[in-house]
Amino acid sequence: MSDGKNTLTTAVYDLLRKAIIEQALKPGMRLPEDTVGEQFGVSRTIVRHALVRLENEGLVVTQRNRGAFVAEPSKEEAQQIFEVRRILENEVIRILCNRIPDTGYDQLRSHVRNEEGVRGKDGPVSIRLAGEFHVLLAELTGNEILARYVSEVVIRCSLIMSLYARSHSSDCAVDEHSQIIDAIQSGDAERAIAIMDHHLGAVQGRAELARQPDSIRSILSHYGKELAQ
Amino acid sequence: MSDGKNTLTTAVYDLLRKAIIEQALKPGMRLPEDTVGEQFGVSRTIVRHALVRLENEGLVVTQRNRGAFVAEPSKEEAQQIFEVRRILENEVIRILCNRIPDTGYDQLRSHVRNEEGVRGKDGPVSIRLAGEFHVLLAELTGNEILARYVSEVVIRCSLIMSLYARSHSSDCAVDEHSQIIDAIQSGDAERAIAIMDHHLGAVQGRAELARQPDSIRSILSHYGKELAQ
DNA sequence: TGCAAGTAAATTGTATCCAATTGACGTAAA
DNA sequence: TTTACGTCAATTGGATACAATTTACTTGCA
Numbered sequence: 063m064s065d066g067k068n069t070l071t072t073a074v075y076d077l078l079r080k081a082i083i084e085q086a087l088k089p090g091m092r093l094p095e096d097t098v099g100e101q102f103g104v105s106r107t108i109v110r111h112a113l114v115r116l117e118n119e120g121l122v123v124t125q126r127n128r129g130a131f132v133a134e135p136s137k138e139e140a141q142q143i144f145e146v147r148r149i150l151e152n153e154v155i156r157i158l159c160n161r162i163p164d165t166g167y168d169q170l171r172s173h174v175r176n177e178e179g180v181r182g183k184d185g186p187v188s189i190r191l192a193g194e195f196h197v198l199l200a201e202l203t204g205n206e207i208l209a210r211y212v213s214e215v216v217i218r219c220s221l222i223m224s225l226y227a228r229s230h231s232s233d234c235a236v237d238e239h240s241q242i243i244d245a246i247q248s249g250d251a252e253r254a255i256a257i258m259d260h261h262l263g264a265v266q267g268r269a270e271l272a273r274q275p276d277s278i279r280s281i282l283s284h285y286g287k288e289l290a291q
Numbered sequence: 292m293s294d295g296k297n298t299l300t301t302a303v304y305d306l307l308r309k310a311i312i313e314q315a316l317k318p319g320m321r322l323p324e325d326t327v328g329e330q331f332g333v334s335r336t337i338v339r340h341a342l343v344r345l346e347n348e349g350l351v352v353t354q355r356n357r358g359a360f361v362a363e364p365s366k367e368e369a370q371q372i373f374e375v376r377r378i379l380e381n382e383v384i385r386i387l388c389n390r391i392p393d394t395g396y397d398q399l400r401s402h403v404r405n406e407e408g409v410r411g412k413d414g415p416v417s418i419r420l421a422g423e424f425h426v427l428l429a430e431l432t433g434n435e436i437l438a439r440y441v442s443e444v445v446i447r448c449s450l451i452m453s454l455y456a457r458s459h460s461s462d463c464a465v466d467e468h469s470q471i472i473d474a475i476q477s478g479d480a481e482r483a484i485a486i487m488d489h490h491l492g493a494v495q496g497r498a499e500l501a502r503q504p505d506s507i508r509s510i511l512s513h514y515g516k517e518l519a520q
Numbered sequence: 521t522g523c524a525a526g527t528a529a530a531t532t533g534t535a536t537c538c539a540a541t542t543g544a545c546g547t548a549a550a
Numbered sequence: 551t552t553t554a555c556g557t558c559a560a561t562t563g564g565a566t567a568c569a570a571t572t573t574a575c576t577t578g579c580a
Binding site for chain 3: 095127
């Protein structure tokens with residue numbers, strides 16, 4: 063994601079992004095430019111650029127003259143993001159069944175071992191690793207554009223789970239990750255897709271069923287849309 | 292695409308984007324911040340923000356301390372973008388066969404009439420309209436995230452055609468657009484997808500077969516990747 | 521007490537300024 | 551002639567200053 067060029071801007075961008083993934087920054091939280099800037103020891107200019115990038119990814123929303131906030135995806139948005147995620151990830155599986163780099167399975171198995179290593183600890187790390195498994199799958203297709211889009215929807219799903227799901231402990235069942243690898247390796251594309259589809263359905267279902275009550279802010283902002291300028 | 296909030300930044304962003312779509316700004320062209328700023332009567336700050344957004348979409352690339360350039364997708368990138376475009380647009384068709392708003396067909400037919408109105412003139416307008424047909428299809432799914440991704444790959448395809456295709460006159464055959472609408476309206480999803488797939492294949496093929504010789508810059512930039520910092 | 525208006529504080533929008541880096545040109549030495 | 555070096559112009563990287571806008575508080579009036 064980060065191209066490692068604009069060091070300062072990219073550094074702030076990466077930090078904010080990671081903080082959002084790990085749900086340290088929660089949906090609806092304000093992100094005042096100078097507060098963030100002081101925190102990282104940079105000027106507002108840098109923070110602004112980072113926020114622009116995050117807004118493009120749908121991770122933050124900005125209101126004119128009001129500032130930036132961590133995004134609070136509505137239920138409709140959540141539905142749409144999940145739909146796109148399933149489209150993309152099913153296709154990732156289909157591609158991987160046709161072509162996968164030599165080291166692919168090693169990388170995947172190794173990643174799952176890492177996930178198992180932190181099993182039980184419902185900390186931010188396990189949340190991040192679960193998402194990164196799906197990004198790794200997409201990267202193995204060799205299609206960088208596809209991988210970028212998967213990365214975007216995965217992280218937005220993380221935001222959705224943070225808003226709507228009761229427990230984030232196991233957004234992804236590690237077992238199912240293993241099953242997906244097995245299915246790809248067996249070359250049975252249809253079965254692999256079925257498992258992935260079921261896996262994502264489970265994640266989505268957890269968000270739908272166990273959704274928390276809306277926060278005050280998101281409730282009011284919903285009504286506010288009808289008044290606003 | 293543009294949210295109409297940050298008026299100045301968004302205005303510059305929209306103008307640059309449109310200029311790239313219509314191939315007035317050609318791949319490899321420089322986009323110096325103050326030149327662009329003077330042109331539009333705004334300061335570099337505004338232009339910078341617009342360029343950041345365009346870079347996120349893959350329409351421009353920036354080199355540290357060197358500036359921004361209109362992107363020159365490599366052949367590999369072009370291949371990847373087309374692959375993602377087919378994935379997304381096939382799925383758009385599949386969705387539209389299941390659900391399409393009441394006014395959908397009217398909007399589509401109306402758009403095709405516009406395209407026919409400028410037929411023959413190989414100007415920038417026909418190029419833009421051809422792309423917007425595909426974006427309109429995506430928007431009719433009601434899935435904004437999906438529509439945004441389609442919009443991104445469509446415009447990047449416009450960049451690719453500008454680089455590699457001999458004639459941009461008819462990136463899309465208007466007849467085929469009508470056929471696609473017919474197929475969706477008939478409810479035959481498989482046929483509709485087949486037509487869309489063929490349609491995109493034709494566009495892609497035109498880029499592959501009639502590709503122009505690489506520019507010096509894009510050739511050297513390819514080798515340069517092995518040296519760079 | 522409750523509401524309204526006005527004022528002050530906080531925050532973003534934009535422009536400008538200085539520093540750092542890059543590329544080009546020209547000059548000199550081998 | 552070619553290469554190496556040094557200087558200069560052009561451009562971006564980043565910080566700061568000022569203007570505009572919004573929000574919150576306070577004051578005054580009914």
